[in-house]
Amino acid sequence: MSQPFIVIIAGGKGERFWPQSRAAKPKHLLPVVGEKPLLAQTIDRVKALAPKKNIFVITSAVQEKAVRAACKALPPANIIAEPVGRDTAAAVGLAAAIVGARDPRGVLAVLPADHVIHDGKAYTADLKAAFAAAAADDVMVTIGITPTEPATGFGYIQRGEEWGRFARRPVYRVKRFVEKPKLEIAQGYLASGDYSWNAGMFVWSVPVVEKALAQHAPELDAALRPIRTALARKRPLAGVLKKVYPTLPKISVDYALLEKSTNVVMLPSSFDWDDVGAWPAVCKHFKSDVAGNVSRGLALVEQGSNNLVFSEGGHLVTVLGVDDLIVVHTPDATLVCPKSKSQDIKALLKRVEVLKGGSKWL
Amino acid sequence: MSQPFIVIIAGGKGERFWPQSRAAKPKHLLPVVGEKPLLAQTIDRVKALAPKKNIFVITSAVQEKAVRAACKALPPANIIAEPVGRDTAAAVGLAAAIVGARDPRGVLAVLPADHVIHDGKAYTADLKAAFAAAAADDVMVTIGITPTEPATGFGYIQRGEEWGRFARRPVYRVKRFVEKPKLEIAQGYLASGDYSWNAGMFVWSVPVVEKALAQHAPELDAALRPIRTALARKRPLAGVLKKVYPTLPKISVDYALLEKSTNVVMLPSSFDWDDVGAWPAVCKHFKSDVAGNVSRGLALVEQGSNNLVFSEGGHLVTVLGVDDLIVVHTPDATLVCPKSKSQDIKALLKRVEVLKGGSKWL
Numbered sequence: 001m002s003q004p005f006i007v008i009i010a011g012g013k014g015e016r017f018w019p020q021s022r023a024a025k026p027k028h029l030l031p032v033v034g035e036k037p038l039l040a041q042t043i044d045r046v047k048a049l050a051p052k053k054n055i056f057v058i059t060s061a062v063q064e065k066a067v068r069a070a071c072k073a074l075p076p077a078n079i080i081a082e083p084v085g086r087d088t089a090a091a092v093g094l095a096a097a098i099v100g101a102r103d104p105r106g107v108l109a110v111l112p113a114d115h116v117i118h119d120g121k122a123y124t125a126d127l128k129a130a131f132a133a134a135a136a137d138d139v140m141v142t143i144g145i146t147p148t149e150p151a152t153g154f155g156y157i158q159r160g161e162e163w164g165r166f167a168r169r170p171v172y173r174v175k176r177f178v179e180k181p182k183l184e185i186a187q188g189y190l191a192s193g194d195y196s197w198n199a200g201m202f203v204w205s206v207p208v209v210e211k212a213l214a215q216h217a218p219e220l221d222a223a224l225r226p227i228r229t230a231l232a233r234k235r236p237l238a239g240v241l242k243k244v245y246p247t248l249p250k251i252s253v254d255y256a257l258l259e260k261s262t263n264v265v266m267l268p269s270s271f272d273w274d275d276v277g278a279w280p281a282v283c284k285h286f287k288s289d290v291a292g293n294v295s296r297g298l299a300l301v302e303q304g305s306n307n308l309v310f311s312e313g314g315h316l317v318t319v320l321g322v323d324d325l326i327v328v329h330t331p332d333a334t335l336v337c338p339k340s341k342s343q344d345i346k347a348l349l350k351r352v353e354v355l356k357g358g359s360k361w362l
Numbered sequence: 363m364s365q366p367f368i369v370i371i372a373g374g375k376g377e378r379f380w381p382q383s384r385a386a387k388p389k390h391l392l393p394v395v396g397e398k399p400l401l402a403q404t405i406d407r408v409k410a411l412a413p414k415k416n417i418f419v420i421t422s423a424v425q426e427k428a429v430r431a432a433c434k435a436l437p438p439a440n441i442i443a444e445p446v447g448r449d450t451a452a453a454v455g456l457a458a459a460i461v462g463a464r465d466p467r468g469v470l471a472v473l474p475a476d477h478v479i480h481d482g483k484a485y486t487a488d489l490k491a492a493f494a495a496a497a498a499d500d501v502m503v504t505i506g507i508t509p510t511e512p513a514t515g516f517g518y519i520q521r522g523e524e525w526g527r528f529a530r531r532p533v534y535r536v537k538r539f540v541e542k543p544k545l546e547i548a549q550g551y552l553a554s555g556d557y558s559w560n561a562g563m564f565v566w567s568v569p570v571v572e573k574a575l576a577q578h579a580p581e582l583d584a585a586l587r588p589i590r591t592a593l594a595r596k597r598p599l600a601g602v603l604k605k606v607y608p609t610l611p612k613i614s615v616d617y618a619l620l621e622k623s624t625n626v627v628m629l630p631s632s633f634d635w636d637d638v639g640a641w642p643a644v645c646k647h648f649k650s651d652v653a654g655n656v657s658r659g660l661a662l663v664e665q666g667s668n669n670l671v672f673s674e675g676g677h678l679v680t681v682l683g684v685d686d687l688i689v690v691h692t693p694d695a696t697l698v699c700p701k702s703k704s705q706d707i708k709a710l711l712k713r714v715e716v717l718k719g720g721s722k723w724l
Contacts, residue, residue: 019678019680298717300710300713300717302706302709302713303709314694315694315695316381316694316696316723317696317698318381318695318696319699320698320699320706320707320709320710321700321703322698322703333677333678333680334678334679334689335680335682336679336680336681336682336687336689336698337682337683338683338684341665341683344664344682345682347664348662348680348682351662351664351680352678352680355662
């Protein structure tokens with residue numbers, strides 16, 4: 001097998017970690033956990049798998065500048081900005097086209113930029129096994145995250161019989177993908193041991209992606225052709241992307257390709273994983289005080305427990321006599337919100353949007 | 363009667379409205395309600411009673427600069443800064459000495475700087491009646507605030523028989539002063555109709571104050587002599603205050619004089635009055651939104667009711683999914699606290715004090 005390729009999808013709207021995250025600075029550009037932005041942490045992890053020239057980041061125009069700043073280790077040409085967001089199927093098609101221009105039989109991993117994974121060793125070992133599987137046959141390999149609780153916020157992948165072993169790791173046929181379940185259903189999934197979380201981590205060869213596009217998403221496949229031509233002729237991408245992207249269908253890769261294919265296999269993960277979906281999920285990655293309060297920057301909690309208090313820029317944030325509250329202060333905006341309501345930040349941001357000059361806070 | 367004198371006592375620690383209030387900028391220097399600092403509002407009200415040259419403000423050294431800025435309408439010499447705080451008995455002794463140097467038989471009102479009173483007409487009418495009473499006989503006239511609820515945070519004054527009528531207003535003998543009562547006791551006071559709140563508003567002549575000092579607080583009286591001498595010789599006050607003040611006993615005028623005197627009378631107030639003792643008390647003076655939220659500056663509440671959200675300096679403060687919370691943002695510090703816990707700000711500030719460089723926030 002030739003050297004593998006890594007394509008990191010760095011998108012997102014920057015809503016769930018507002019006011020730290022913004023449209024131009026979403027979660028993957030924040031050190032939500034750790035000292036570096038999550039995107040930089042992701043790049044650090046995959047460096048063990050592929051040379052830098054084989055690592056790509058696909059992001060959006062509005063985030064491009066900040067992404068380039070966070071990816072100084074990579075060749076500048078490996079940062080590709082989508083002029084408009086067209087969901088993951090388009091991004092995967094673009095990824096396969098870019099890799100295909102380098103190596104028509106290349107194998108690439110498509111990975112999210114904004115997950116928290118501490119055990120880099122297990123992560124790269126799993127990915128190596130997935131690369132071996134994807135190189136061995138015309139299959140789509142998904143990394144299924146081994147569930148730790150009956151989560152209702154993720155899609156699940158049900159495995160079937162064992163399909164093969166790679167680096168001593170079992171790889172299973174995929175029976176089906178299922179949407180985010182209700183709690184009782186999720187409890188059944190967890191108990192059965194047959195289900196993994198779908199975290200959007202895929203490993204496959206360029207021909208497998210291209211064949212699937214042609215078969216299941218012919219419209220997208222056709223629309224991507226000018227991009228492949230530009231790449232083959234080594235023309236700069238920006239111009240063709242600007243022309244092609246607005247015409248692409250907006251569809252997820254799960255729906256466009258995975259769910260319609262019969263050659264999907266799944267490798268259950270052995271690494272720790274957290275998508276840290278919203279502010280409350282941050283807490284478990286920080287050391288708390290005796291009362292369970294988590295803080296960053298100049299924060300002080302008196303008579304309160306299990307609060308998250310983050311402050312930037314030397315501003316003193318004090319919380320008195322309250323529990324389970326999120327208080328995040330940035331130089332131009334502050335959020336105060338109970339942990340139980342953090343999923344409603346979107347509704348709040350709709351209100352911010354219509355304030356006079358509201359876009360400056362988004 | 364010669365022209366009356368007004369002495370406004372502008373002290374306070376600046377704790378209860380932290381972080382807007384600070385040691386050098388306590389409540390009376392804030393526009394807690396209205397557009398001007400409460401001290402400036404107080405001066406505006408008493409201008410109808412006395413010429414500017416007869417209006418004095420006694421404040422503390424740490425607040426002097428800000429007080430002078432808020433009292434530009436008064437002669438600079440009428441702002442007197444106590445080098446150290448020695449409670450209200452010392453301030454009243456100093457007030458009487460200052461007025462006595464101008465008019466040995468002068469009548470002065472001693473008034474707090476930080477109360478909210480909207481009906482200035484009724485206020486000046488009541489004070490005029492009190493001045494008339496104090497000029498008519500050797501009595502200490504207190505303005506008793508007519509209670510509107512069984513408050514447990516104020517001392518009460520029980521009235522006895524009617525002592526006289528001034529400007530058609532009845533003035534009663536005072537039976538006794540009582541400390542802050544428990545709720546059931548306060549309910550009884552309110553029902554009886556015999557009790558008023560003690561708001562620290564006194565009207566009396568210089569000889570009455572001096573006689574009471576000599577009789578009930580001889581130590582304080584003796585210690586004040588060098589101040590009287592300096593005033594008589596028209597020497598600047600600062601030097602003698604610096605020498606004398608640290609030696610003065612720290613005692614309230616209620617305890618030192620009023621409670622020990624038998625010539626105390628009380629005029630029940632006819633004006634609205636609010637001492638606005640802490641953040642929650644601010645709300646009723648502001649227009650709220652339909653959900654009862656009160657805000658000032660760039661504040662936004664989504665899915666929440668009865669919150670107070672104040673922001674300074676163009677910083678956007680957002681509150682999502684919470685009720686009855688106080689959020690006050692200033693350029694260098696923010697407070698988040700349920701209304702029910704605002705009395706514990708003192709405990710919080712003890713924590714701020716021990717932070718590295720903590721004094722800069724106090």
